[in-house]
Amino acid sequence: MNNKSIMKFIDLKGVGGPEVLVPQQQEIPSPEEGEVLIKVGSAGINRPDVMQREGKYAPPPGASTIPGLEVSGTVMEMGSGVSEYKIGDHVCALVSGGGYAEYCLAPSPQTLPFPDGITMLEAGGIPETFFTVWTNVFQRGKFKAGDSILIHGGSSGIGTTAIQLVREFGAKEIFVTASSEEKLNACKDLGATHLINYKNENFEAVIAEQTSGRGIDIILDMVGGDYVQKNINCLSLEGRLVQIAFQRSPVNELNLLPMMVNRLTITGSTLRPRTIDQKGAIAIKLKTHVWPLLSSRKIKVLIDSTFPLEEASKAHALMDTSKHIGKILLTTAHLE
The missing domain is CATH 3.40.50.720 (NAD(P)-binding Rossmann-like Domain)
Structure with a gap:
């Protein structure tokens, strides 16, 4: 992607309740060595996101300050050293931040292809909980x-x-x-x-x-x-x-x-601060032992509700009530 373009993302305007989650725009990031750029279709909401919003769980050094720890979407660009994916592949990824956005960078070892038969919406709710x-x-x-x-x-x-x-x-x-x-x-x-x-x-x-x-x-x-x-x-x-x-x-x-x-x-344990290699090792185990169960529908991603990316504050308000059953997901215009 030689010509820079703009993406929507959710910014944290301070510390507090769901109202501090505000839609903003910035340039789409470029992948560095070992990274893939994912055009996000779906992103999961998790308790650590709430803790980050409340000022209780800072991103690890070097991680994006944009909240969001899991995404699904389409590979748009690869950094040097990435050979296992090609542009257009559908993937889901565990990330240390940056998920509440239209585009997200992910380390290649933490990125996995969709299990067979799993939709892009469902895949957005897999990485954080399954890892x-x-x-x-x-x-x-x-x-x-x-x-x-x-x-x-x-x-x-x-x-x-x-x-x-x-x-x-x-x-x-x-x-x-x-x-x-x-x-x-x-x-x-x-x-x-x-x-x-x-x-x-x-x-x-x-x-x-x-x-x-x-x-x-x-x-x-x-x-x-x-x-x-x-x-x-x-x-x-x-x-x-x-x-x-x-x-x-x-x-x-x-x-x-x-x-x-x-x-x-x-x-x-906490998952977010662990190294890329450590998370990559978990990804290999999941692909071997769990992906077949997802593909066969022996296990499923239980989705409670979905919200457009711009309504992340409403999604967090729901999570704060603890009334949901299963996953709360954000969606973008790129959802397929």
């Missing part, structure tokens, strides 16, 4: 067939992805928490076997009763706060707690004796 669940549940949590798992926030983008993946890979029992019967029923439809409404049930007591005191093998949590101790108390012998976010305080007083007695593993 996150794979690296945390399967790699750090060491999930294996026959394990039981508790997934907090079961109706979220992460939750709906995790339910389906562990179901397909042989989970024995899938416990989920959510805030309404509608959300729990959606989780059940995806394969959850034990439904806990955290508004009126104590998940620690429910799990103790339903597992006859044995506990859960893996817990995937993004709540934190007082959930941390409860999660520890819910784990089985050799159980694993995987922490991927803190919606409540990360600072807590804990009784860690159960960790020693039951030989527990407490781990967690």
Whole structure:
């Protein structure tokens, strides 16, 4: 693209509520070595975007300050050293920023072709949640067939992805928490076997009763706060707690004796600051193990709602209510 042209993007005009997300225009960026320029059709909205908007999660050094961590679209240009794609290819990508825009740069190793039969709209909701669940549940949590798992926030983008993946890979029992019967029923439809409404049930007591005191093998949590101790108390012998976010305080007083007695593993990770090579390694695993499941429609991208790019503030307002089930996506005029 020798002649520079202008793209729309969403800028953060300060820190605060959804109203700080404002449409702007700037020149389309050019890819550097190892990068692809994607004409964006769809972009996912994720909790880290909300945290960035609130001033709680700054982009890593060198990343775009434009929010947005996942996109799908069409390859328009490639930097030097990129040989696996050609102009016109349909791809989705995990990015460290820049997703809320009509054009987005992505490192080639973090870019993947669409799974067969997946639409551009659906592909925009794949990277962030699938990369996150794979690296945390399967790699750090060491999930294996026959394990039981508790997934907090079961109706979220992460939750709906995790339910389906562990179901397909042989989970024995899938416990989920959510805030309404509608959300729990959606989780059940995806394969959850034990439904806990955290508004009126104590998940620690429910799990103790339903597992006859044995506990859960893996817990995937993004709540934190007082959930941390409860999660520890819910784990089985050799159980694993995987922490991927803190919606409540990360600072807590804990009784860690159960960790020693039951030989527990407490781990967690953030995806955004990891290296391109590390994210690329996750991409390879997804293409090998998960893309066939998406292509066969054994698992799906659960889409709650879509908004035009210019209405990113409305999309964030919806996410702030936590009323959505599955993914919230932005779309551009380039959606095919």
